[in-house]
Amino acid sequence: MSSFLVQLLNGLAGASSLFLVAAGLSLIFGVTRIVNFAHGSLYMLGVYIAYSMSERLAGGVGFWFSLVFSAVAVGFIGALIEMVLLRRIYKAPELFQLLATFALVLVIKDGVLWIWGAEDLLGRRAPGLEGSVEILGRNFPTYDLFLIVIGPVVLALVWLLLTRTRWGTLVRAATQDREMLSALGVHQSWLITGVFALGAMLAGLGGALQLPREPANLGMDMLSIGDAFVVVVVGGMGSIPGAFVAALIIAEIKAICIWLGDVNFGPFSISFSKLTLVVEFLVMAVVLVVRPWGLFGRPQGTPRHSGAPEAPLRPAGKSLRWFAVALVAGMAVLPLLQGQFPYALVLSVDLLIAALFAASLHFIMGPGGMHSFGHAAYFGLGAYGAALLMKAAGLPMEASLILAPVVAGLGAVVFGWFSVRLSGVYLAMLTLAFGQIAWSIAFQWDDFTGGSNGMIGIWPSGWANNRTAYFYLTLVLVVVGLFALRRMLFSPFGYAMRAGRDSVLRADAIGIDVKRVQWLAFVIAGVFAGAAGALFVYSKGSISPEVLSVTKSVDGLVMVLLGGVQTLAGPIVGAVTFTWLQDTVARSTDYWRALLGGIILFLVLVFPQGLAGFIHDLVVKLKPNREAAR
Amino acid sequence: MKLKPAVLAIALTGVLGASASAWAADVIKIGEINSYKAQPVFLDAYKRGMTLALDEINGAGGVNGKKLEVITRDDNANPGDAVRLADELLSREGVDLIAGSFLSHVGLALADYAQQRKVFYLGTEPLTDKIVWENGNRYTYRMRTSTYMQTAMLAAEAAKLKKKKWALIYPNYEFGQSSVATFKKLLKQAQPDVEFVIEQAPPLGKVDAGSVVQAVADAKPDAIFNTLFGPDLAKFVREGNTRGLFKSVQVVSMLTGEPEYLDPLRAETPDGWIVSGYPQDSLETPEHKAFRAAYVAKFNDYPRLGAVVGYSAIKSLAAGIKKAGGTDTEKLIAAFKGLKVDTPFGEIVYRPQDNQSTMGAYIGKLKNTGDKGIMVDYHYVDGATVQPSDEEVKKMRGDK
Structure with missing residues (x-):
């Protein structure tokens, strides 16, 4: 029993750590509605800055000063990011800021590598709290006791700031309605800069406080950001006490899992220790299914401050159609040029697959209005489906290419059913949770999916097993897929889906079953993502859990946003640009991540409507002039 | 909308143009x-x-x-x-x-x-x-x-310790899983009365070190076999030191003697761990x-x-x-x-x-010199000596 109690105490220390990372994100999320991917990077910066300072400053005072200094410094960096970058793109379509923060992650990661080097940096122990105290016959680190106290203290301070000061009142007002606040004469931009700086400072503090517990390392950004999002969403966006409760629940469940270890239920043995791989996402899925706005959250109003309303989609004009035909024809002759450009075919296959994947995501994200953060789940289900149909069921490539999208579609039937009950960021996070659960199953199930190593030896049938044939196969399937997706958007179903996105109430009033339409859209998107996944696996010959990972989902989001979420060609342009950029940039410099991030930041600032969106707007703007000239 | 495919075309031209094989x-x-x-x-x-x-x-x-x-x-x-x-x-x-x-x-x-x-x-x-x-x-x-070879080297050392109750800690992916499976198999062969009292498999990079150290200590093992490395290792070592886990327990640890993972431990380096690694500073x-x-x-x-x-x-x-x-x-x-x-x-x-x-690899002990860790009492184990029999290899490889 005493071992259990001490584990609960461990959980409390973990909860404080988790809360400190998440609190800042929740604040930023709640007020600005920005999905700040760079929050984990700010956390990582906090650890590194604290490390450097504490190595230079001697003594106990120096150490504690370093932690505070680090938090303040990261706060400044946050303010800078908001003023220089984010402020310029608040008018962009929803979620576009996500693209900017994604680029920041890349830049900060390489920046940290450049400044601090690759080696892990283990900081000193906290002066005065180096040792341990005896609790129930066990040595418990004094520093963990300190953390257990500091979490609630920070919670109380932030809560007081938000509820007992004028600034806090304004921030809460901004959370509810920024336009109204602005109309009342409150200078908004400083308020938002302040919130962002405070959120960043909390991230920096959270990081700095980890210094005595874990080494500063380059993986911290991605590892912490997932946890932080989960805590924020489970707690309810924008609710700081909610974040604390969520952190507590998740940390304690983890501690209990570790305490349980391997448990036998009759003939079955469950390793709860291994369950810690995914337990936070299981918690998030359960909470969101039961409480669609998190534990302490409230239903969100529609944000009024986002970009201009989207223009209705129009079928392609004659010249665009001809262009598309010419493009496909141009690609069809590519194999003839293999002698001069041998790599073109190889890369084109990847570009085509990326285009289909991004288009399927765009299908639910743009016209469907449902942001999926776990779209890799369907890509991965298709890929694993194809691999397993071939390896385990012994089907030939042709059959598994047809059946794999069905597997992905079935996955979407299940995940979609739950997801469409939610909306906004909560929907996005539930899809993320499902994606992670699918990933962890593939990662753990060694006998069936090959576990972390995945499966190899999944090559196309003889006739398609050369570059040219496989390229044609991909070209045909992707072009058909893209055309089918586009065609569906102009069918009655597509109109119903867009109606549901633009106004649930009005769509409902004219007899559209919005949830059912959305569910169907989910399944269709899943099927096409699955087709992309199946094509992917045969082009590589192997598969591993990466295809199901968050990174893959984020890549999809980046492609769609980069191209422009409000145009139909956006995902294609974005997918091609991003994949090609990554391929080219990675070859040109050692610091390719920073360069890629820099290019994306540039594109974000210059083309806030996305690349295709920008061109679209340009064409629309020019048209009347041309007509007038006639 | 008209120009969008043009971007695609430009991108493709870039792909083509960038190629020039010399x-x-x-x-x-x-x-x-x-x-x-x-x-x-x-x-x-x-x-x-x-x-x-x-x-x-x-x-x-x-x-x-x-x-x-x-x-x-x-x-x-x-x-x-x-x-x-x-x-x-x-x-x-x-x-x-x-x-x-x-x-x-x-x-x-x-x-x-x-x-x-x-x-x-x-x-x-x-x-x-x-x-x-x-x-x-x-x-x-x-x-x-390979994983097998390094594990076999350490399993041989582990058998010499004659410890009965072992705890196993490894990152939850193929490397950790297969190292521990091999370790269990080889140690059991060498020492049939061995008992494995606890297994902890934290996710790579995300070990909850405090809880894991506590759970291991509560299982009261005589010895620990560890294959955590990188940030996970540093977290585990610091918590283990603070909580006194390593005082009475012998640790056998894979990769820990490699400078990549040993150097970050600095003053935290635990004394006396048996590790595989590369003693670059003293290898003459x-x-x-x-x-x-x-x-x-x-x-x-x-x-x-x-x-x-x-x-x-x-x-x-x-x-x-x-x-x-x-x-x-x-x-x-x-x-x-x-x-x-x-x-x-x-x-x-x-x-x-x-x-x-x-x-092969070097097998030795860790020593904390005050501000950093080094490997001492090490010897080189030739990789040829830690292989399964040729028949077993043939069976696993099939006729490739």
């Missing part, structure tokens, strides 16, 4: 694919090791009168990217063979690609046993001391002294294990190409069978039965 008859091109950005500590040193070997080889006139050239690519820790880059290296750069990979799943994907495209592949660092056994193929050779064999001196002279930094691996990989390829008299795939495959190569760890041999090199 064929030079007097150069042998090696395509090297690795996770440079995902594993920078190991692979920065690895790249330097390759550079050093290349300078030595080309300075001495190259191989068969031709210069060696290495073209590196970053796979972004992703097997799909690795396969595309292999395609690129072969089709556009016209490389003669491929090498590289740090991560096991990337290594396996490249090995399978090599078999499919009938090209020679030297897996330099991936540790997975499968790459030479269950999923082995005739096109794939592997240089680095003639081969290693020469290597270390050349490395320090060139880079003004001490070598990490990555440097030894990168250096030995290029030396292996040079020796293989020389023996084969060229880069013909079939001739290379034949030449690598039983190929002998001089490395900083002494001579290694590529085993004909499973394409695995006999590169």
Whole structure:
């Protein structure tokens, strides 16, 4: 029993750590509605800055000063990011800021590598709290006791700031309605800069406080950001006490899992220790299914401050159609040029697959209005489906290419059913949770999916097993897929889906079953993502859990946003640009991540409507002039 | 909307335009694919090791009168990217063979690609046993001391301790799982009364060290076998020290003596752990002294294990190409069978039965010198001595 109690105490220390990372994100999320991917990077910066300072400053005072200094410094960096970058793109379509923060992650990661080097940096122990105290016959680190106290203290301070000061009142007002606040004469931009700086400072503090517990390392950004999002969403966006409760629940469940270890239920043995791989996402899925706005959250109003309303989609004009035909024809002759450009075919296959994947995501994200953060789940289900149909069921490539999208579609039937009950960021996070659960199953199930190593030896049938044939196969399937997706958007179903996105109430009033339409859209998107996944696996010959990972989902989001979420060609342009950029940039410099991030930041600032969106707007703007000239 | 496809066209032109393969008859091109950005500590040193070997080889006139050239690519820790880059290296750069990979799943994907495209592949660092056994193929050779080999070395030391109750801690993915499975099997063989009282498998990079240390301590083991490394190791060590876990418990730990993972521990280094690793500061064999001196002279930094691996990989390829008299795939495959190569760890041999090199590792104890950790009382274990029987190997490999 005493071992259990001490584990609960461990959980409390973990909860404080988790809360400190998440609190800042929740604040930023709640007020600005920005999905700040760079929050984990700010956390990582906090650890590194604290490390450097504490190595230079001697003594106990120096150490504690370093932690505070680090938090303040990261706060400044946050303010800078908001003023220089984010402020310029608040008018962009929803979620576009996500693209900017994604680029920041890349830049900060390489920046940290450049400044601090690759080696892990283990900081000193906290002066005065180096040792341990005896609790129930066990040595418990004094520093963990300190953390257990500091979490609630920070919670109380932030809560007081938000509820007992004028600034806090304004921030809460901004959370509810920024336009109204602005109309009342409150200078908004400083308020938002302040919130962002405070959120960043909390991230920096959270990081700095980890210094005595874990080494500063380059993986911290991605590892912490997932946890932080989960805590924020489970707690309810924008609710700081909610974040604390969520952190507590998740940390304690983890501690209990570790305490349980391997448990036998009759003939079955469950390793709860291994369950810690995914337990936070299981918690998030359960909470969101039961409480669609998190534990302490409230239903969100529609944000009024986002970009201009989207223009209705129009079928392609004659010249665009001809262009598309010419493009496909141009690609069809590519194999003839293999002698001069041998790599073109190889890369084109990847570009085509990326285009289909991004288009399927765009299908639910743009016209469907449902942001999926776990779209890799369907890509991965298709890929694993194809691999397993071939390896385990012994089907030939042709059959598994047809059946794999069905597997992905079935996955979407299940995940979609739950997801469409939610909306906004909560929907996005539930899809993320499902994606992670699918990933962890593939990662753990060694006998069936090959576990972390995945499966190899999944090559196309003889006739398609050369570059040219496989390229044609991909070209045909992707072009058909893209055309089918586009065609569906102009069918009655597509109109119903867009109606549901633009106004649930009005769509409902004219007899559209919005949830059912959305569910169907989910399944269709899943099927096409699955087709992309199946094509992917045969082009590589192997598969591993990466295809199901968050990174893959984020890549999809980046492609769609980069191209422009409000145009139909956006995902294609974005997918091609991003994949090609990554391929080219990675070859040109050692610091390719920073360069890629820099290019994306540039594109974000210059083309806030996305690349295709920008061109679209340009064409629309020019048209009347041309007509007038006639 | 009209111009959108134009962007696509421009992008494609870029792809096409960027390609220009230069064929030079007097150069042998090696395509090297690795996770440079995902594993920078190991692979920065690895790249330097390759550079050093290349300078030595080309300075001495190259191989068969031709210069060696290495073209590196970053796979972004992703097997799909690795396969595309292999395609690129072969089709556009016209490389003669491929090498590289740090991560096991990337290594396996490249090995399978090599078999499919009938090209020679030297897996330099991936540790997975499968790459030479269950999923082995005739096109794939592997240089680095495998998970099985390192585990077998440590299991032999563990058996000498005569401890009865063992705790097992490992990162939850194939490397950790297979190391622990092998450890359990070999220790049980050597010491049938052994008991495994607890297993903890935290996710890679995310160990809740406090809880894990507590759970292990509560299971009251006599000894611990650990395969955590990197940030997980540092967290585990610090918590274990604070909570007094290591005071009465002997720890046997894999990879911990490698400078990449030992150096960050600094003053926290636990005394007396039995580890596998690379004692670069005190290893005074003639081969290693020469290597270390050349490395320090060139880079003004001490070598990490990555440097030894990168250096030995290029030396292996040079020796293989020389023996084969060229880069013909079939001739290379034949030449690598039983190929002998001089490395900083002494001579290694590529085993004909499973394409695995006999590169070994150093087994010793950790010692905390006050501000850093070093390896002491170490000895080299030749990789040839820690293999399963040839029959077992044959059974696992099938008739590949």
